[in-house]
Amino acid sequence: MTQPEASAPSVAYAHPAVAVVSPHFCSPYPMDIAIVRKLLTITHGSFVVTDVNGNIILKVKGDHLLDTAGYPILTLRQKLMSAHERWQVFRGKSTKSRDLIFSTKRSSMVQFYTKLDVFLAHNTTEKVPDFKVKGSWSEKSCVIYAGDYSTIVAQMHKKRTVKSELLGKDHFMVTVNPGIDYAFIVALIVILDEINTASTPTVPT
Template sequence: MAQPSSHTRPTPPPNADSSPVPIIGPQFCSPYHVDLVIMRNVLSLRDGSFVVTDVNGNILFSVKGKLISLHHNRVLLDGADNPLVTIRRKIISLHKKWYVFRGESRDFKDHLFTVGKSSVVQLMKTLDVYLASNTKEDFCDFRVKGNWLERACVVYAGESSTTVAQMHKKLSVGDKGRFMVTVYPNIDYAFIVALIVILDAIHDDHDDD
């Protein structure tokens, strides 16, 4: 499990929920802040991939892409290369919603959550996240706001101002392919990594347009 670090981080809001919020798995819910280092296109020849480590350089997650497909699949793996979730989107989709399934499943009985733009006309300023149990989608369970290119995105609990994860810019001069994400206590950090995979995939889609 990832360990806390001394890296400067935001102070959690006073109304933050202290109960664990497992989405992909309870083993990914730490009682401490977790700092994740994202390394884009490093240590891997997989398409559309990156590696996620803790601050000590231990690999926690990696991503393999299946870009030559009708669904633009990506698979999030743990540090032992076990598939955690499959992320997929149909090419023909007005709102470009991304569906996340447990393991390598594509069956909706294994559906965990869905991510889509708050508005079809906006330029990816806000993404809404709906857990599988939220079938009506009258409200979002999480919301992502910010600028992906600037690595300045924040994940909020629902439509509130409660921060659950926050990106930081590159770690130092010359680290253009690396940035850090701080995940707040008791939030599933594998889930947060899956959201980052989707943000990266959306950016790749824009490059292809």
């Protein structure tokens, strides 16, 4: 009797709700969003986040992630004098330690692909990251994982169009898996963009 061929190992997709910022930003269904950078504005870190129909659902101005009414949801701050380019993300307009939600840092000093470790505020020992981000900025893509590299929570790729080039905009298309906090995902991608925009090209170890 012929034995069935073994199937290739597959990557799991997270389904239980992961509300890092708020359950308000978790959808029970896969969610496609666009993070649009306005290249021709003078405001540092200026983005809008839209759904598939083009409706604005979030905004980024400077170091703040805002809701559609302009209310600050998160404050993103780079920690100065940090060897691993650590960023900290706080609730609302606060930068106090009690309002810290999560932090990120490069997995290593020298990287060919950008890899970030993400630690939730309660993970004070930081022995094991709660999330990982792996991106190739030359290809403008990244994958965000929960825990180890076996559970995908979101994936991003860059979309260029003639219209976007004329308007001076970059479109980062993101698929957020069911139950995943899309405000958290947007914050991670904005941090990744800031790190790669500010960094000089790195070489493999």
